[in-house]
Amino acid sequence: MAKKFTAKPDELSKVDYKPPKKGWMDTPAEFKEHTFCWGAKGKNLDAVNFPNARDWSPAEEDWKLPENWQEIFLEGIRERLGKYRSFKLFMDICVRCGACADKCHFFIGGGDPKNMPVLRAELLRSIYRKYFTASGKMLGKIAGARELTLDVLKEIWYYYYQCTECRRCSVFCPYGIDQAEITMVGRELTNLLGLNTDWIAGPVANCYIKGNHIGLEPHTITNSVEFFLDDIETITGIRIKPTFNRKGAEILFVTPSGDLFADPGTYTAMGYLMLFHELGLDYTWSTYASEGGNFGLFTSNEMAKRLNTKIYAEAKRLGVKWIIGGECGHMWRVINQYMDTWNGPADFLEEPVSPITGTKFENAKSTKMVHIAEFTADLIKNGKLKLDPSRNDRLKVTWHDSCNTARGMGILDEPRYVLRNVCNHFYEMPEDTIREKTFCCGSGAGLNASENMDLRMRGGFPRANAVKYVRDNYGVNMLANICAIDRVALKTLMEYWVPDVMVTGLHELVGNALVMTGEKKRTQDLRLEPLPEKEAKE
Amino acid sequence: MRILFSFFAVIALVLSAYAGVKIANLQFLFGVVIPYIAIAIFILGFIYRVLKWGSSPVPFRIPTTCGQQKSLPWIKQNRIENPSSISGVIIRMALEVLLFRSLFRNLKTQLKEGKLVYGEAKWLWLAGLAFHWSFLIIFVRHFRLFLQNTPSFIKMIEGLDSFLQLGVPVLYMTDVVLLGSVTYLFLRRVFIPQVNYISLAADYFPLFLILGIGTSGVLMRYFYKVHIVSVKELVIGLASLHPVIPQGIGVLFYIHLFLISTLLVYFPLSKLMHMGGVFLSPTRNMVNNSRMVRHINPWNYPVHVHTYEEYENNFRGKMKKAGIPVEKE
Ligand code: HEM
Ligand code: SF4
Ligand code: SF4
Numbered sequence: 001m002a003k004k005f006t007a008k009p010d011e012l013s014k015v016d017y018k019p020p021k022k023g024w025m026d027t028p029a030e031f032k033e034h035t036f037c038w039g040a041k042g043k044n045l046d047a048v049n050f051p052n053a054r055d056w057s058p059a060e061e062d063w064k065l066p067e068n069w070q071e072i073f074l075e076g077i078r079e080r081l082g083k084y085r086s087f088k089l090f091m092d093i094c095v096r097c098g099a100c101a102d103k104c105h106f107f108i109g110g111g112d113p114k115n116m117p118v119l120r121a122e123l124l125r126s127i128y129r130k131y132f133t134a135s136g137k138m139l140g141k142i143a144g145a146r147e148l149t150l151d152v153l154k155e156i157w158y159y160y161y162q163c164t165e166c167r168r169c170s171v172f173c174p175y176g177i178d179q180a181e182i183t184m185v186g187r188e189l190t191n192l193l194g195l196n197t198d199w200i201a202g203p204v205a206n207c208y209i210k211g212n213h214i215g216l217e218p219h220t221i222t223n224s225v226e227f228f229l230d231d232i233e234t235i236t237g238i239r240i241k242p243t244f245n246r247k248g249a250e251i252l253f254v255t256p257s258g259d260l261f262a263d264p265g266t267y268t269a270m271g272y273l274m275l276f277h278e279l280g281l282d283y284t285w286s287t288y289a290s291e292g293g294n295f296g297l298f299t300s301n302e303m304a305k306r307l308n309t310k311i312y313a314e315a316k317r318l319g320v321k322w323i324i325g326g327e328c329g330h331m332w333r334v335i336n337q338y339m340d341t342w343n344g345p346a347d348f349l350e351e352p353v354s355p356i357t358g359t360k361f362e363n364a365k366s367t368k369m370v371h372i373a374e375f376t377a378d379l380i381k382n383g384k385l386k387l388d389p390s391r392n393d394r395l396k397v398t399w400h401d402s403c404n405t406a407r408g409m410g411i412l413d414e415p416r417y418v419l420r421n422v423c424n425h426f427y428e429m430p431e432d433t434i435r436e437k438t439f440c441c442g443s444g445a446g447l448n449a450s451e452n453m454d455l456r457m458r459g460g461f462p463r464a465n466a467v468k469y470v471r472d473n474y475g476v477n478m479l480a481n482i483c484a485i486d487r488v489a490l491k492t493l494m495e496y497w498v499p500d501v502m503v504t505g506l507h508e509l510v511g512n513a514l515v516m517t518g519e520k521k522r523t524q525d526l527r528l529e530p531l532p533e534k535e536a537k538e
Numbered sequence: 539m540r541i542l543f544s545f546f547a548v549i550a551l552v553l554s555a556y557a558g559v560k561i562a563n564l565q566f567l568f569g570v571v572i573p574y575i576a577i578a579i580f581i582l583g584f585i586y587r588v589l590k591w592g593s594s595p596v597p598f599r600i601p602t603t604c605g606q607q608k609s610l611p612w613i614k615q616n617r618i619e620n621p622s623s624i625s626g627v628i629i630r631m632a633l634e635v636l637l638f639r640s641l642f643r644n645l646k647t648q649l650k651e652g653k654l655v656y657g658e659a660k661w662l663w664l665a666g667l668a669f670h671w672s673f674l675i676i677f678v679r680h681f682r683l684f685l686q687n688t689p690s691f692i693k694m695i696e697g698l699d700s701f702l703q704l705g706v707p708v709l710y711m712t713d714v715v716l717l718g719s720v721t722y723l724f725l726r727r728v729f730i731p732q733v734n735y736i737s738l739a740a741d742y743f744p745l746f747l748i749l750g751i752g753t754s755g756v757l758m759r760y761f762y763k764v765h766i767v768s769v770k771e772l773v774i775g776l777a778s779l780h781p782v783i784p785q786g787i788g789v790l791f792y793i794h795l796f797l798i799s800t801l802l803v804y805f806p807l808s809k810l811m812h813m814g815g816v817f818l819s820p821t822r823n824m825v826n827n828s829r830m831v832r833h834i835n836p837w838n839y840p841v842h843v844h845t846y847e848e849y850e851n852n853f854r855g856k857m858k859k860a861g862i863p864v865e866k867e
Contacts, residue, residue, distance in 0.1 A: 017649075017731075017732070019734075024736075085594040086600060086820045087594075088591055088594045092591075094812075099640075103645075103647070116732060135808070143739070144738040218862050219857070219862075245862050287862060288846050306842060306844075336828060341599070363829055377613070406603070409603055409607055411607055417613070432656040436603065437643075
């Protein structure tokens with residue numbers, strides 16, 4: 001089944017936007033190769049006590065559903081209509097003006113009309129109308145209502161796992177209808193039937209039992225960090241000694257586990273270690289709360305909460321005063337929108353104050369959790385860091401706003417401020433592709449698997465296209481961001497669409513530019529590549 | 539199909555009013571009974587729908603942030619698009635409701651020789667705004683029919699609306715704008731392929747209905763005059779709960795009134811409820827301050843978690859070997 005994805009970029013970039021002649025209700029979903037992820041393994045669903053745990057495959061005819069699956073699905077809708085005003089309202093008030101239609105990266109890159117946010121919503125809305133509204137019950141198809149058949153279920157599944165919950169549609173909708181909210185509900189419903197993907201269910205199970213998505217056990221975490229420390233020593237001559245699970249530290253540091261695992265996230269992790277060491281920060285890592293990200297968010301509200309609980313629980317156990325969070329997109333959506341509501345109040349912590357600058361982080365006074373870009377921006381503003389941005393002179397950098405931090409939080413200028421201070425060449429992508437209008441990497445919300453490459457490369461096409469623009473016009477060769485998924489996903493995306501552009505986290509560039517006390521003369525950057533000439537000559 | 543269905547539905551409404559009044563002489567039904575029922579359904583239905591939305595809680599703070607958050611004091615916050623205070627939200631909502639702020643952002647995405655370009659696309663915004671505002675102004679102008687003496691602010695609106703001073707009776711600009719913009723909204727549904735693809739009968743029907751209301755109104759005012767004094771008598775009768783059916787009102791008026799009654803009944807059953815819904819939308823009407831002030835979820839419930847103790851029990855040996863402190867030796 002797993003044929004290699006071989007489509008060439010120039011094939012993929014020919015997109016046909018013309019909708020088919022037949023109406024969408026009469027066009028069942030076709031499960032195209034390389035557009036969907038494998039089904040969740042029974043053992044991964046079992047690990048978190050999810051219903052209908054069994055091995056299954058979306059490509060097969062038989063989805064091994066429970067006898068009364070319709071009932072479960074409809075009851076699930078009813079329950080959520082009562083729990084979420086957003087869901088109920090968004091089912092009711094769309095006028096189908098189409099303003100959101102060409103705002104979704106999956107539609108732009110693929111042309112499938114059911115990837116227009118409005119139609120993605122209609123897939124579920126048609127069911128809502130049929131079973132929950134008078135007009136739908138009476139008028140049926142004329143009122144846009146339809147029966148919940150197996151084909152319809154499969155269609156909903158197919159397209160709700162082709163949405164990265166990025167909220168770009170919501171920015172343009174006159175009522176703020178947010179397909180991400182609807183997708184979240186849709187995915188909860190599929191999870192009532194055991195229809196998760198393994199790319200999501202696997203990390204969820206890992207995170208639940210081992211503390212992080214990758215499934216790193218405690219000794220593997222310290223081992224990985226040891227490797228980074230070796231590299232840092234090679235580069236700077238300084239041996240750093242971070243601590244793990246240390247009680248009484250002032251600050252707990254939580255970051256996505258991806259940064260401990262794969263390039264280029266690992267360089268970002270090195271950046272954190274160097275920065276904290278240079279500051280002499282009294283902080284600790286945790287192996288129990290070793291995940292900032294939260295694949296539960298792509299599963300169900302309850303699962304997300306179950307995973308998120310560990311952060312406050314660990315902060316309490318260790319007796320820290322407050323928490324710093326590393327660079328991650330959906331992690332910060334969770335921290336900004338959900339964490340305190342789910343697992344607060346964090347009254348055992350103190351309002352965060354930077355021990356270096358004395359700055360009170362007023363905006364985090366309830367969650368007690370500060371974004372590292374906020375933390376670092378404050379350090380730089382107060383002149384607490386010695387920086388040599390010319391060490392990044394090899395790089396012409398552009399900035400990718402991650403969907404979650406842009407549209408679910410609004411952290412836009414803090415990282416840009418840091419960036420401008422640690423590198424000399426920074427170019428923005430076109431205005432309609434950044435900040436609140438930023439484009440998704442195409443692989444968020446648990447879609448960064450390897451079996452759905454067609455979908456990912458199409459979904460990332462608008463982002464890649466904007467990067468290409470700055471590469472062609474300004475010679476940009478580095479795409480910086482504050483998201484662990486981006487660091488992995490954009491790397492693949494760039495290799496495909498804009499091969500000469502590399503990907504970095506913000507704190508990798510900070511680590512490069514940071515002049516550390518007692519360091520030897522640096523000749524290498526964090527990737528162990530030679531620093532630019534000028535620096536080497538000095 | 540979807541278009542024809544909606545079109546003929548409106549034609550059928552016109553014909554039934556025509557037949558009802560012209561042939562069956564049901565003036566009282568079409569002039570009094572149906573309007574009363576329609577108004578009652580509209581008011582009760584509208585309230586019911588809003589209360590029903592209101593009965594579902596907003597468990598999380600989920601504003602769509604469209605600008606810089608409130609953060610360090612020297613970083614300039616976008617107080618409107620990413621509000622951290624109620625006043626910011628009020629301005630944000632006012633911009634949405636009065637000026638369709640989000641629709642104003644609209645872009646047209648085009649793929650040209652492998653390059654994506656994002657062009658201006660303000661027509662929908664302009665036509666939408668023109669339609670809604672002219673609808674509102676026409677609605678307000680109608681109050682002259684409800685009141686013996688026309689209040690001065692309505693006279694003022696009428697004056698402004700007809701300042702071109704064209705024709706007899708003078709032309710109201712909003713009449714032209716309303717019909718023009720609704721026609722545009724209809725045509726874009728037909729001719730823009732994606733919009734056509736997503737459109738339901740329920741999208742064409744209100745457009746035809748409003749076109750029908752507008753057209754019958756325009757015909758009455760400029761072409762086939764109805765007896766305006768009698769119309770006023772009827773409307774005041776309705777408003778004062780002493781309904782009367784004066785003689786000699788043209789059938790066109792009854793058609794107009796019946797279409798309006800239909801709109802009123804249809805309103806709470808349909809997407810037209812966006813009028814109420816826009817105010818309740820959590821992605822727009824919430825403050826982005828959930829890191830500053832804890833938001834309460836009324837149905838927050840305890841969940842199963844994997845505790846630290848369980849974790850340590852799983853990994854104690856490995857932790858000790860790696861030099862990680864443990865709770866129990
Ligand atoms: C607070 C009041 C209202 C607001 C903020 C509002 C806003 C909007 C917006 C932004 C759109 C999408 C753009 C467009 O197609 O024009 C729209 C569509 C529409 N509105 Fe309203 N509206 C309101 C009240 C009403 C009322 C009272 C009606 C009455 C009959 C109405 C009828 C329509 C119709 C028919 C459409 C769909 C147009 C189409 O098919 O393209 N709206 N509204
Ligand atoms: S922009 Fe909003 S109202 Fe318009 S079609 Fe999309 S979801 Fe519906
Ligand atoms: S949330 Fe993002 S991926 Fe999902 S429909 Fe909207 S624009 Fe597309």
